[in-house]
Amino acid sequence: xxxxxxxxxxxxxxxxxxxxxxxxxxxxxxxxxxxxxxxxxxxxxxxxxxxxxxxxxxxxxxxxxxxxxxxxxxxxxxxxxxxxxxxxxxxxxxxxxxxxxxxxxxxxxxxxxxxxxxxxxxxxxxxxxxxxxxxxxxxxxxxxxxxxxxxxxxxxxxxxxxxxxxxxxxxxxxxxxxxxxxxxxxxxxxxxxxxxxxxxxxxxxxxxxxxxxxxxxxxxxxxxxxxxxxxxxxxxx
Numbered sequence: 134x135x136x137x138x139x140x141x142x143x144x145x146x147x148x149x150x151x152x153x154x155x156x157x158x159x160x161x162x163x164x165x166x167x168x169x170x171x172x173x174x175x176x177x178x179x180x181x182x183x184x185x186x187x188x189x190x191x192x193x194x195x196x197x198x199x200x201x202x203x204x205x206x207x208x209x210x211x212x213x214x215x216x217x218x219x220x221x222x223x224x225x226x227x228x229x230x231x232x233x234x235x236x237x238x239x240x241x242x243x244x245x246x247x248x249x250x251x252x253x254x255x256x257x258x259x260x261x262x263x264x265x266x267x268x269x270x271x272x273x274x275x276x277x278x279x280x281x282x283x284x285x286x287x288x289x290x291x292x293x294x295x296x297x298x299x300x301x302x303x304x305x306x307x308x309x310x311x312x313x314x315x316x317x318x319x320x321x322x323x324x325x326x327x328x329x330x331x332x333x334x335x336x337x338x339x340x341x342x343x344x345x346x347x348x349x350x351x352x353x354x355x356x357x358x359x360x361x362x363x364x365x366x367x368x369x370x
Contacts, residue, residue, distance in 0.1 A: 168324055182243060185227035188236060189243035192260055193286065200240040200281035202319040207286060208239035208306060209264065211275040213246040218274035218294050232299040234313040278306055
């Protein structure tokens with residue numbers, strides 16, 4: 134008899150473990166489905182960089198794709214470490230909270246050379262060299278605004294930074310008065326699972342032969358003879 138009980142307990146435990154594993158796998162599958170766009174985005178080679186208080190792209194192709202999705206123009210900044218105006222932009226202009234709205238109107242593309250270019254990765258240097266050559270830029274602290282087009286980008290304007298304050302610089306980028314658009318970001322974000330709050334579930338409507346959550350079984354109404362409800366002592370019939 135004892136052996137039968139032990140065997141039954143083991144079978145029950147295996148079933149419980151199997152059920153728990155299946156529940157975990159189901160939750161994981163549902164999370165992956167909810168976050169499929171974010172997982173695909175993370176699995177691909179990305180060219181995002183956070184620097185000087187702003188979010189940048191480092192590749193013209195991905196910058197163009199993002200700009201078309203968000204209906205924005207592209208702003209390219211050509212900078213170099215140790216260059217006086219480049220360093221002022223990095224230190225004083227870009228981190229200024231009043232300049233942050235530039236991201237509402239533009240996808241930012243960064244060309245940022247260190248003093249020692251041998252410290253750059255081969256990929257990053259190739260992208261920077263490509264943009265310098267494509268747009269024939271021969272100096273630094275230069276801004277270029279382009280319209281994203283299929284198959285290439287159409288240059289709209291360019292200028293060299295000359296010590297402008299953030300608001301004045303925004304107006305120069307806009308080619309007039311800068312008016313910030315509504316903030317849009319098409320970058321997929323990780324979603325959390327929506328776990329229902331059981332404390333807010335409505336109680337069952339009490340009726341014949343039922344006991345609601347939180348109800349004291351002893352206080353349940355008297356049942357008809359011949360029926361036994363959950364929590365009722367059969368011996369009391």
